[in-house]
Amino acid sequence: MKYELIMNNYAVFNQLYGILVAICLAAGLIGVDVKSKNIYVIFSAVHSKRKYYVISLLTGAFIYVVIHTFFSANCLLIMHSLSVQIIWAEFLTAYAKILLNALVYFTFTAFFSILLKGYRAIIAGILGYCYYYLYSYNMIPFVNGSVGFELSAYKNILSCLLPVTNIYIESVTDPFVYQQMLLWPIGLPAAVYQIGYCVLLTIFGAVLTEQKNY
Numbered sequence: 001m002k003y004e005l006i007m008n009n010y011a012v013f014n015q016l017y018g019i020l021v022a023i024c025l026a027a028g029l030i031g032v033d034v035k036s037k038n039i040y041v042i043f044s045a046v047h048s049k050r051k052y053y054v055i056s057l058l059t060g061a062f063i064y065v066v067i068h069t070f071f072s073a074n075c076l077l078i079m080h081s082l083s084v085q086i087i088w089a090e091f092l093t094a095y096a097k098i099l100l101n102a103l104v105y106f107t108f109t110a111f112f113s114i115l116l117k118g119y120r121a122i123i124a125g126i127l128g129y130c131y132y133y134l135y136s137y138n139m140i141p142f143v144n145g146s147v148g149f150e151l152s153a154y155k156n157i158l159s160c161l162l163p164v165t166n167i168y169i170e171s172v173t174d175p176f177v178y179q180q181m182l183l184w185p186i187g188l189p190a191a192v193y194q195i196g197y198c199v200l201l202t203i204f205g206a207v208l209t210e211q212k213n214y
Contacts, residue, residue: 003084010075011167014098022064022102023125026109029056053209100194101164107201114208132164165190
């Protein structure tokens with residue numbers, strides 16, 4: 001019972017707050033340097049806008065991985081202190097899925113940080129999160145309620161534009177419920193699609209940064 005409770009909290013907490021942290025990190029990739037005018041100094045040292053963008057993106061992604069790993073290690077420490085037996089395959093699968101989901105939002109928001117120049121890209125990240133709720137749960141949540149839509153028949157197609165998967169923890173989630181909410185981007189396994197999506201969006205972002213005048 002303790003294990004199920006901790007894993008459920010781990011999945012919910014890391015999925016929600018991990019994505020929000022990733023969005024905030026990505027939104028600040030370029031905007032801070034543009035606002036402070038440091039970007040011209042950086043360009044003179046790096047000699048390539050594409051290289052600047054890719055290095056900034058990889059640095060931000062590494063910071064997120066460290067944060068995500070820290071939260072995950074904290075969860076493991078709690079389990080160990082309570083003498084809870086850990087199902088490692090289940091925990092590591094959840095760790096990887098949450099990480100990939102957050103990196104999708106990270107690269108998505110980072111791309112829009114080029115267009116919106118900084119923290120205004122948080123808006124794009126939040127809209128992306130609302131889009132995920134739209135195709136995953138057929139609703140957009142608000143503080144005092146939600147707006148519902150019926151898009152169940154199209155959810156796998158819609159998830160291709162922003163491929164975020166639901167977190168399935170076998171010992172916590174009812175298999176029937178999970179099958180009803182399962183998201184699987186068309187054409188490839190979800191993890192492969194997500195990695196390819198991040199790489200492709202990074203390439204587009206690097207090309208756009210090269211063309212952008214700051």
